[in-house]
Amino acid sequence: MPEKQMPVKYIDRRTILAAVIILIIIPGTILFGVFFLKDRKYYFISLLILIYTMLPFMLVFEKRKPQARELIVVAVLAAIAVAGRAAFFMLPQFKPVVAVVIIAGVCFGGEAGFLVGAVAGFVSNFFFGQGPWTPWQMFCFGIIGFLAGILYKKGILKKTRLSLCIFGGLATFFIYGGIINIGSLLMFTSQLSWKALLAYYVSGFWFDIVHAVATVVFLYAISQPMLEKLDRIKIKYGLIETEEA
Amino acid sequence: MRDAFSDFHPVINFVYFTAVIMSGMFFLHPVLLGISAVSAFTYSVLLNGKRTVKFNVFCLVPMLLFMAVINPAFNHQGRTILFYLKNGNPVTLESILYGAAAAVMFVTVILWFSCYNAVMTSDKFIYLFGRIIPSLSLILSMVLRFVPRYRAQIKVISNAQKCIGRDVSQGNIIKRAQNGIRILSVMTTWALENAIETADSMKSRGYGLPKRTSFSIFCFDGRDKAALAAIIALIAVLLAGSAAGLNTIRFFPSISAARISFFSIGVFCAYLILCMLPVFINIAENIKWKYIKSRS
Amino acid sequence: MEIYKIKELSFSYPQKDKEALANINLNVERGEFVTVCGRSGCGKTTLLRHLKTVLTPYGKRSGKIYFMGELLEKLEQRVQASQIGYVLQSPDNQIVTDKVWHELAFGLESLGMDNKTIRLRVAEMASFFGIHTWFHKNVTELSGGQKQLLNLASVMAMQPSVLILDEPTSQLDPIAAMDFIETVKKINRELGTTIIMTEHRTEEIIPVTDRLVVMEEGCITADGSPESVGKKLSKEKHPMFFVMTSPMQIYAGVQNKLPCPVSVKDGRKWLDLIAGETEVKKENSRAAYGKSSENTAIEMKDVWFKYRKDMPDVIKGLSLKAGKGQLYCIVGGNGSGKTTALSLISGICRPYRGKILIGGKNTAKMNPEELFYNNLGVLPQNPQALFVKKTVEQDLYEMLSGLKLEKQEKESRIREVVELTELNDLLAMHPYDLSGGEQQKAALAKVLLRKPRILLLDEPTKGLDGCFKEKLAELLKGLTRQGAAVIAVSHDIEFCARHADVCAMFFDGSIITENTAKEFFAGNSFYTTAANRMARHICKNAVTVEDVIELCRKSKCRSNI
Numbered sequence A: 001m002p003e004k005q006m007p008v009k010y011i012d013r014r015t016i017l018a019a020v021i022i023l024i025i026i027p028g029t030i031l032f033g034v035f036f037l038k039d040r041k042y043y044f045i046s047l048l049i050l051i052y053t054m055l056p057f058m059l060v061f062e063k064r065k066p067q068a069r070e071l072i073v074v075a076v077l078a079a080i081a082v083a084g085r086a087a088f089f090m091l092p093q094f095k096p097v098v099a100v101v102i103i104a105g106v107c108f109g110g111e112a113g114f115l116v117g118a119v120a121g122f123v124s125n126f127f128f129g130q131g132p133w134t135p136w137q138m139f140c141f142g143i144i145g146f147l148a149g150i151l152y153k154k155g156i157l158k159k160t161r162l163s164l165c166i167f168g169g170l171a172t173f174f175i176y177g178g179i180i181n182i183g184s185l186l187m188f189t190s191q192l193s194w195k196a197l198l199a200y201y202v203s204g205f206w207f208d209i210v211h212a213v214a215t216v217v218f219l220y221a222i223s224q225p226m227l228e229k230l231d232r233i234k235i236k237y238g239l240i241e242t243e244e245a
Numbered sequence B: 001m002r003d004a005f006s007d008f009h010p011v012i013n014f015v016y017f018t019a020v021i022m023s024g025m026f027f028l029h030p031v032l033l034g035i036s037a038v039s040a041f042t043y044s045v046l047l048n049g050k051r052t053v054k055f056n057v058f059c060l061v062p063m064l065l066f067m068a069v070i071n072p073a074f075n076h077q078g079r080t081i082l083f084y085l086k087n088g089n090p091v092t093l094e095s096i097l098y099g100a101a102a103a104v105m106f107v108t109v110i111l112w113f114s115c116y117n118a119v120m121t122s123d124k125f126i127y128l129f130g131r132i133i134p135s136l137s138l139i140l141s142m143v144l145r146f147v148p149r150y151r152a153q154i155k156v157i158s159n160a161q162k163c164i165g166r167d168v169s170q171g172n173i174i175k176r177a178q179n180g181i182r183i184l185s186v187m188t189t190w191a192l193e194n195a196i197e198t199a200d201s202m203k204s205r206g207y208g209l210p211k212r213t214s215f216s217i218f219c220f221d222g223r224d225k226a227a228l229a230a231i232i233a234l235i236a237v238l239l240a241g242s243a244a245g246l247n248t249i250r251f252f253p254s255i256s257a258a259r260i261s262f263f264s265i266g267v268f269c270a271y272l273i274l275c276m277l278p279v280f281i282n283i284a285e286n287i288k289w290k291y292i293k294s295r296s
Numbered sequence C: 001m002e003i004y005k006i007k008e009l010s011f012s013y014p015q016k017d018k019e020a021l022a023n024i025n026l027n028v029e030r031g032e033f034v035t036v037c038g039r040s041g042c043g044k045t046t047l048l049r050h051l052k053t054v055l056t057p058y059g060k061r062s063g064k065i066y067f068m069g070e071l072l073e074k075l076e077q078r079v080q081a082s083q084i085g086y087v088l089q090s091p092d093n094q095i096v097t098d099k100v101w102h103e104l105a106f107g108l109e110s111l112g113m114d115n116k117t118i119r120l121r122v123a124e125m126a127s128f129f130g131i132h133t134w135f136h137k138n139v140t141e142l143s144g145g146q147k148q149l150l151n152l153a154s155v156m157a158m159q160p161s162v163l164i165l166d167e168p169t170s171q172l173d174p175i176a177a178m179d180f181i182e183t184v185k186k187i188n189r190e191l192g193t194t195i196i197m198t199e200h201r202t203e204e205i206i207p208v209t210d211r212l213v214v215m216e217e218g219c220i221t222a223d224g225s226p227e228s229v230g231k232k233l234s235k236e237k238h239p240m241f242f243v244m245t246s247p248m249q250i251y252a253g254v255q256n257k258l259p260c261p262v263s264v265k266d267g268r269k270w271l272d273l274i275a276g277e278t279e280v281k282k283e284n285s286r287a288a289y290g291k292s293s294e295n296t297a298i299e300m301k302d303v304w305f306k307y308r309k310d311m312p313d314v315i316k317g318l319s320l321k322a323g324k325g326q327l328y329c330i331v332g333g334n335g336s337g338k339t340t341a342l343s344l345i346s347g348i349c350r351p352y353r354g355k356i357l358i359g360g361k362n363t364a365k366m367n368p369e370e371l372f373y374n375n376l377g378v379l380p381q382n383p384q385a386l387f388v389k390k391t392v393e394q395d396l397y398e399m400l401s402g403l404k405l406e407k408q409e410k411e412s413r414i415r416e417v418v419e420l421t422e423l424n425d426l427l428a429m430h431p432y433d434l435s436g437g438e439q440q441k442a443a444l445a446k447v448l449l450r451k452p453r454i455l456l457l458d459e460p461t462k463g464l465d466g467c468f469k470e471k472l473a474e475l476l477k478g479l480t481r482q483g484a485a486v487i488a489v490s491h492d493i494e495f496c497a498r499h500a501d502v503c504a505m506f507f508d509g510s511i512i513t514e515n516t517a518k519e520f521f522a523g524n525s526f527y528t529t530a531a532n533r534m535a536r537h538i539c540k541n542a543v544t545v546e547d548v549i550e551l552c553r554k555s556k557c558r559s560n561i
Helices: A003-065 A068-087 A095-107 A110-128 A133-153 A161-187 A194-237 B010-026 B030-048 B049-073 B095-119 B120-131 B136-160 B173-204 B223-245 B262-295 C044-049 C079-084 C102-110 C115-129 C145-155 C175-192 C204-208 C226-236 C240-242 C248-253 C264-275 C337-343 C368-372 C392-398 C407-421 C436-448 C466-483 C493-499 C517-523 C532-534 C546-558
Strands: B081-086 B091-092 C001-014 C019-031 C033-037 C061-068 C082-088 C162-166 C194-198 C211-216 C219-224 C295-304 C315-323 C328-332 C352-360 C376-377 C454-458 C484-490 C502-509 C511-514
Touching: A003 A068, A003 A110, A003 A133, A003 A161, A003 B010, A003 B136, A068 A110, A068 A194, A068 B136, A068 B173, A068 C019, A068 C115, A068 C484, A095 A110, A095 A133, A095 A161, A095 A194, A095 B081, A110 A133, A110 B136, A110 C061, A133 A161, A161 C204, A194 B049, B010 B030, B010 B095, B010 B120, B010 B223, B010 B262, B010 C033, B030 B049, B030 B095, B030 B262, B049 B091, B049 B095, B081 B095, B091 C061, B091 C493, B120 B136, B223 B262, B262 C175, C019 C194, C019 C219, C033 C044, C044 C162, C044 C194, C061 C102, C061 C484, C079 C082, C079 C102, C082 C145, C102 C115, C102 C454, C115 C145, C115 C264, C145 C162, C145 C175, C162 C175, C175 C194, C211 C226, C211 C240, C219 C511, C226 C240, C226 C248, C240 C248, C240 C376, C240 C466, C248 C264, C248 C532, C248 C546, C264 C532, C295 C337, C295 C392, C315 C511, C328 C337, C328 C466, C328 C493, C328 C511, C337 C352, C337 C454, C368 C376, C392 C436, C407 C436, C407 C466, C436 C466, C454 C466, C466 C484, C502 C517, C511 C517, C532 C546
Parallel strands: C033 C194, C033 C211, C082 C162, C162 C194, C328 C484, C328 C502, C376 C454, C454 C484
Antiparallel strands: B081 B091, C001 C019, C001 C061, C211 C219, C295 C315, C295 C352, C502 C511
C-alpha cells in the first residue's frame, strides 16, 4: 500500500516547509519591507507573502512527480472552470469558478483544490489579460479550494448540497471578496487605514454579493451531479484502487 | 507592425517586463513615474495600435481621475491643508498629489501589463517555467489546450440541446438558467470521460519516466546576450540610485525628494533607456530594414 | 525475426464472466503490415492494448506475450515507451499540449533527450509528414486529419520499431482517412516499421495490408494474406465476410476458380475474365426521377446563408425537396456546406434570403415547441452531446421530463422506442460506457422519443462498423415506412448507395445533382462505390455488391448457353 502512506509523508514535508516560511522568511520579508521599502512596503510585502504561501504547494507537487492522471484531473477541472468563466462572460461576476474549485477540493483533497484554483486563476488571465490582480486571484481561488479540501477531511464540510452552498457563499464573500479588496487597496495606497478599507468593501459589496450568490447557485445546481461524475471518474482512472484492495 | 522585441529570447522579455512592472509599481518619484507612464503608453500603442488609444481615453483616464479624487477623501495626512470636508476632515495638498501619483502608477502598471500580454505569449511563459516547475507548466499547457476545445464543445452541446428545445435562448429565465447549467453539466461529463484517453496517450508516450527534459524552440544567441547585459546594467544603475535614495519621494507630512544631481540625472536616463528599450529596438530595426532595402 | 509472439493469451474484464480474449496465439514478423478486423466488441482493442504494458486493462489474464524475444511485462518502461508506438482512436483526445511543436516533442521529453537531439528528431518528423508548414500553429487551428497526422508523427518521433494503431481513421472524412492510410503505408514501406492496425474502413485498408487477422468473440477465426482469408471466409460463408472489400465480396458471391481479387484494380481484371466477353445490355429504361409536390415533408427554396455579414456565402441558392417516407442522403466534399444546410433546417442558423418549409409551414415562424416536438428531430454528429444522466434509462426519461404526459404514457413510449432500437440490455449502463455504435443508438432513441416526422442525421455512420451500419439502415427504413422523412448528410458512399432512396451531390453551397441512389451513382464516375468503379466499364448501373453479383450470374448463364 505505498499510495496510502505517501500522503502522510507529504503533509510532513509541507508542514516543515510551511513552518520555515512562517517563522523565518515571512518575518524577514516584513522587516526588510519596513526598513527598505518605505511607503510601498504594504503592497510588496503582501505580494511576497502571497507568493510564499503558494510556493510550498507548487514545490511539493513538483517534488512528488505526479502521475499522468493527476495532471489530467487538475488540468480538466481548471479548464472547466476557465471555460465556465468564459461561457458566462455576459454576466459580470456571475461565474462558476469558485464552485468548481470547491468541488475539486472536496473530491480530490486540499492540494488538488488549491492547484485547480490557482491554475484556473492564472490561465483565465491568459484569455482575459494578466494584470496586477493575477497573483491575488490565484491566491484566493487556490486557498478556497485548499480550505474546502481540509474542511471536508476534518468532517466539518459535508458533501451535501446545503453544506457546500453555505461554505461556498461564505468563502466567496469573505475570503475572495475580502482578500481581493485588500489587494486592490494596497495596490495604490501607502497608508493602511480602516476607513479606506471599509470604503473599498462598501464599493465592492454588490460585486461580492453577486459573486457569492453565483457560487451558491452553481453549487446548488451542479455540486451533486458533478460529485457523482468525479466519483465515477475516480474509479475509472483507478485513483481509488487502494481503497478497494 | 510586427514587434521586434517579441523575437528576443523569452528570458529577455520576461526580465524586461519584471523590471519595468516592479519599478513601475515601486517608484513614485514624479520623474521616474513620468518616464514609465510615457514609455508604457508608447509601447502599448506600438503593440496594439489605435485600439489602445481609445481604451486609454475612455477607460483609463476616468479611472485615473476617480482614483485621484478618492484618495484625499480618506487620507488626511499632510501639512498643507487646502480646505475642510463637511465631516470636518481636512483635504491636504499632499494627499491630492499622492492620489494623483498613485493613480498614474496604477494606470501605468495596467498599460505595462497590456504590453506584457501581447509579448509574453503562453508558450514563452511555459518555456521559462518548464524547467523549474515542469509538471505545473505541463498543466498550464494542457489547460490552454483544453479551454478552446471546451468552448467549442459548449457550442456543439448547446446546438444539440437547442434541437431538442433546450437551449439558453429558449424558455423563460429559470428554464434558461436550467438549460445553461445542463449544458455545463454535459460538458463536464464529456470532458472528464474523454480525458481518460488523453491520460492513456501521455502514458503511452512515456510520461512518468524519470528524468524528463523540456524542449524548446527558442535559441539564446549573441543578440540576446547583448540585450540581457544591457538590461542588467541598466537595472544595476537604477538600484544604485535607489540605494542612494534618489528614486524615492516622501509625500507625508510634507513633500520632499532628493536633490537633482549628476548622478540622479544619470539614473533617470538609465531608467528612460530601460523603459524605452523595446521602442528603441523597433526603431533601430526599421532603420536597418530601410537601409538594406535601399542598398539592394 | 518475430517482433511479437503471443502465446495462449486469455483475458477477462473484472466482474464479467465472458472472456474478452480467449486463447490467442499470434506471431508478428518484423516489418509486417498486419490488420486486425472484426465487429466492434470482438476484442480487437483489448488485444491491441495488451501489446503495451501501460495501456493493458485491469482484469484476469493468462498466457504470455513476448516482444523481440523478451517477456513484455519484464521489459523496461523506457524501452516500451520508445519502441512500441501507439496511436489511439480520437484525434482530439490524444493531443496533450497546445502547440504543434510541443506535441511533437512530448514523447522525446519523456525519454529525457537533450534539446539538440529533440530538435533534430522533430525536424525530421515534421519534414517526413509535411508538418513544417503548420509547425508553429496552435493545435486548435488544425483539421481532424492534421490532428491525427500530428499524433502519428509525435509517436514516430520516438522511432518505434512497431506502430500500433487502434481505428485511427474512424473519426476522419474519407479523403483525410486515405491520406492517413497512405502515410501509414509509407512508414511501413520506407522505414520498415512493423504496423499492427485495427480498422473499420476495410475497403481502403485491406488492399495495402500484408496480413489480415479476423477476430470474433475474442478468438482469431482467420489469419493470413487478404486473398487467403477472403477465400477461407467465403468458403465457410462466414458472417464476418461483410468486412472484406467489395471485390472480395463479389468474388465470394460468384462461383469460380480464379484467385480472389482484393483491390478494385484486381477486381476489374477478374470481372473481365468472368463477364467481359458477354455484352451486357445497357439498361436505360429506368423511369426518370420525378418529384411530386404532394408528399413533400420539407422544402428549401433558394436559401442563402453566411456566418457573418462580411464573410463569403456558405449556402448559395440552395433548393431542396424531400418527400415523406424518403431516405434522402446528401453527399459531398468537406467544407461544401452540407452540415450548414442541416443546421439551417434545424433552425440553429437562419438564412438571410429564401424560405424553409416544413409541411408547408415556414420554420422561421414556428416556435421551438412546435418545431422540435412531433416535427423535427436532429441527431448530432457526436451523440455524446445529448447525454445528461448516468444511465441510459434515466437519460430517456429525462427527454420526456418537460412534457405533460401521464406516467404510463411515458413508460409505454419509452418501451416502444427501446424495443425499436434494441436498447433493452443497455438500459442500466452509463451512456459513456457504451461503444460508439451503441451510443449512436441511444442518442437516436432519445431523439425518437419526441416522435419526429422529419429526422436530420449528421454523419450517422461515422465510426460505426459494417454490422451497426446495417442495423442503423434497417432502423431508418422502419421509420421511413411509417412515413417519416430522413435526411442524412454523409461521407459514406457505400451506405448511401445501399440504402438511400434519393441521393444529392452537394458542392459549393448548393445541390448540383439529385437522383435516385442507383441513377445517381451510375452517373458519377469517380464519386461512386467501389463495386461500381469495378464494374462500370461493363455495366454502369451496377452500383452495389449485389448488383455486380447479379450481373456476373446473368452473364454466366448467358455464356453457359
